[in-house]
Amino acid sequence: MSTMLANLLCVLLAMPATLASRPATFWLPEQASTVAPGIDFLFDLINAICYFFFALIVVLMAYFVIRYRRSPQNHAGNAGGPTHNTVLELTWTIVPLIIVVVIFFLGFRGYMESNTVPRNAYEIQVTARQWDWMFQYPNGARSDDLYIPAGRPVKLVMRSVDVIHSLFIPDFRVKNDVVPGRYTYAWLEAPTPTGMQRGHWLFCTEYCGDEHSNMNKKVYVLPQEEFDLEIERLARWMDPIADEDLYSLAGPRIYRQCAQCHSLDGKVGIGPSWQGAWERAQAGTTPFVDGSTLADHMGPGKTYGTPEDYIRESIINPGRHLVTPFGNNMPTFRTLLTDRGIDAIIGMLKRLDEFNADGSWKGRNGDAQ
Numbered sequence: 001m002s003t004m005l006a007n008l009l010c011v012l013l014a015m016p017a018t019l020a021s022r023p024a025t026f027w028l029p030e031q032a033s034t035v036a037p038g039i040d041f042l043f044d045l046i047n048a049i050c051y052f053f054f055a056l057i058v059v060l061m062a063y064f065v066i067r068y069r070r071s072p073q074n075h076a077g078n079a080g081g082p083t084h085n086t087v088l089e090l091t092w093t094i095v096p097l098i099i100v101v102v103i104f105f106l107g108f109r110g111y112m113e114s115n116t117v118p119r120n121a122y123e124i125q126v127t128a129r130q131w132d133w134m135f136q137y138p139n140g141a142r143s144d145d146l147y148i149p150a151g152r153p154v155k156l157v158m159r160s161v162d163v164i165h166s167l168f169i170p171d172f173r174v175k176n177d178v179v180p181g182r183y184t185y186a187w188l189e190a191p192t193p194t195g196m197q198r199g200h201w202l203f204c205t206e207y208c209g210d211e212h213s214n215m216n217k218k219v220y221v222l223p224q225e226e227f228d229l230e231i232e233r234l235a236r237w238m239d240p241i242a243d244e245d246l247y248s249l250a251g252p253r254i255y256r257q258c259a260q261c262h263s264l265d266g267k268v269g270i271g272p273s274w275q276g277a278w279e280r281a282q283a284g285t286t287p288f289v290d291g292s293t294l295a296d297h298m299g300p301g302k303t304y305g306t307p308e309d310y311i312r313e314s315i316i317n318p319g320r321h322l323v324t325p326f327g328n329n330m331p332t333f334r335t336l337l338t339d340r341g342i343d344a345i346i347g348m349l350k351r352l353d354e355f356n357a358d359g360s361w362k363g364r365n366g367d368a369q
């Protein structure tokens with residue numbers, strides 16, 4: 001009850017939420033964002049009202065059952081009972097009216113608060129796909145888990161490349177659908193850093209297929225300087241890799257985004273296996289759904305100059321030539337892969353015998369004895 005009163009004070013006085021943040025309770029997870037205290041206060045208030053009326057009704061009911069049970073003294077029929085009581089009727093009309101108006105007011109305010117993004121918010125692009133999240137920062141860095149600066153409003157600009165997903169961070173009381181073909185937003189401000197160890201859970205909360213549970217990730221709240229360093233590091237992960245090592249070092253990491261649909265061992269998935277894909281492309285035998293083969297489109301004056309051109313196009317514009325018998329299921333990776341990233345994938349395709357079925361690298365052929 002005392003935390004409820006403290007929350008009430010914070011809500012009424014619009015005090016900084018850090019003062020009100022609290023660990024998990026029986027009903028609710030930890031409060032880790034600035035909007036959480038207001039939302040929790042309303043939840044606790046409605047809960048308390050329910051307890052009160054549940055107790056009131058059950059106690060009175062039990063009392064009336066005993067007090068007015070059928071007995072010779074009580075057997076008065078319909079005669080003599082009260083028909084009307086103005087004070088009682090006004091009370092049970094006005095009191096609930098006040099309660100629902102207060103609930104409406106607090107709910108409306110909480111809704112506006114969690115839907116109005118502060119102007120100075122730091123923007124992070126969120127892309128949902130079956131079945132992972134990609135968080136992209138203004139400097140071009142990308143991550144699977146979400147990193148945010150502490151004590152600063154963050155706006156998430158969200159899109160989906162396939163089906164409806166939904167972003168949910170329980171500790172922040174933040175939740176919104178991520179819908180293909182439109183942008184949706186969420187914003188959050190977490191006052192307290194978590195460091196790189198603990199993190200808050202982030203879920204996809206719309207059942208989106210087989211591996212929906214792969215979309216459970218973490219949110220790490222870092223102090224501003226640490227955050228800047230981290231996204232700098234994320235942005236440059238491919239830089240220190242020499243060109244000749246790109247396919248072996250960057251390839252497996254990028255392949256994780258492809259693994260849901262493209263196997264390396266010939267197993268048929270949502271898209272064609274990569275096993276033998278390079279050899280077919282080189283020979284021009286890659287079969288397309290329109291009945292042609294890659295050879296029909298490759299050569300001087302045709303769509304593709306080289307097999308590499310075709311692979312590149314398949315990554316950034318996958319619908320152009322569909323490999324039979326597969327459908328047009330692949331989203332474009334145009335904005336998701338840099339040129340070096342595409343080089344890494346092409347390098348990997350060319351040397352698939354150096355990789356295990358899970359995409360890990362066995363070692364350079366010839367180097368190993």
Ligand code: CUA
Nearest residue numbers: 165204206208
């Ligand atoms: Cu994405 Cu469930």
